Amino acid sequence: MLVLAGIAVIAFGFLLRFNPLLVVAASAAVTGLAAGLDPLAILAAFGKAFNNTRYITVIWVILPLIGLLERYGLQARARALIERFGQATAGRLLMVYLLFRQLSAAVGLTTIAGPAVTVRPLLAPMTEALAERQTGGLDEAERERIRALAAATDNVGLFFGEDIFLAIGSILLMKGLLEQYGIRLEPFQLSLWAIPSAIAAFLIHGARLWWLDRRLARKRAA
């Protein structure tokens, strides 16, 4: 029971808005000590995992490219490009992107898009430009909500598409774990059962995006 103290540290640390890196380090120390681990052993285990997971942080090598292109007007180009489509709306654009992200993730292409690769340089400015056209002008709070929704759409599309792909990590984890319990499953069966949830995710998030267009239209009328 005592080891759960680390979870409490995380919860309160985030609630009280301490620096998250401090909160994580404190939680690791509290949890390890509560489990009776030697402080040096905690430090070593933390350092080992930190070193083994450096690949997560590699994605940032893309920033010089994005930053350079932004300096030459990439975001403005993205806005101008999407505004050429007369029928486009913020909701419809995000819906198309959601479908694209789910389908591409479903065939294993999870890294062709993401917050740094597509959302910041392309999707967020495009959605913002369309929402501006729909309302005639956005206040700062609404602008933030639109940008956040663009990032959210990227996440929903990725999460509820990737499990349809056979060779993704989570499928292999499930197969491996169940094998330990003597249940043999083919990856194909697992990915098949991810399809109903993927459809549900598209319907639920898509409905919200449809609702976004209605809300923006009402805003213009008001």
Place this chain on the structure above:
Amino acid sequence: MIGLPFVYIATGLLFGLYALLSVRDRRPGNAGFWGLMALSFLLGDRIGDIGNGVLALGLVAIAGTGLMRPARAMEDGVAPRGDALFVPVLIVPAAALGGTLLARARPGWLDPQQATLVALVAGVVVALGIACLWLRPRPQTPFREGLRLMDSIGWAAVLPQMLVSLGAIFALSGVGTVVGTLLGAVIPEGSLIGAAIVYGVGMALFTIVMGNAFAAFPVMMAAVGLPLLIHGHHGNAAAISAIGMLSGFCGTLLTPMAANFNIVPAALLELRNRNGVVRAQMATALPLLAVNIALMVWLAF
């Protein structure tokens, strides 16, 4: 064989450049932080586990004491260019895709496990080279602009790595077993619906705490899924596993612990509210969790 070493050296050199630029700007906090990151990428395999632990603590100390300064504003813009700006952006995903396929088609020279990551980094190098030939910026401009974006993300850039490491400590300390036992105890005897709800909601809750459904799955499977749903009620194991994992993904949408999906984009999009992305996902995640549990009861039994 080209693999992770190439990727890590490239990333380490870039962080090293950021550190040097920060030194020149007289920003010691930022210089120290990016310098430690460079050290981790270049020498992480040589300094031992304790050395890496101390390095991680150094990052925590710099970030926790507020020594890092926010990003500098973009320098005066230059004449904007046309739609060809999209070409370098699209080279990166195209290279990631091409490299992955190539590694499968012609095995041997590209580490298949890391093919996508290697191809992504190579794609960035190629795209940056093309962009520089075309736009002719000053040599340090791409790195200046990269540092501007990197500083705007700041310590959040390593939060995902830190959280995975915390997960390792949780696993070592047996946190999962304790949570699983507690959740298993709240199910009413013999109730299929009750067990399905505890399993689905438990996956989401545990994922919210750990920031990762992968950590939640073995625990909830052992505590509820296997003994009650699969053996007790004879459910379809594939459906219970797949939909359980996706219930966990609903939790991922709801937690700042899943930093690379929720906190990093908020920083990258310069949102004032750090939890803006989580807030935007709530109205999708909660109904979707309910639907997932309903789907499980309907499809697996």
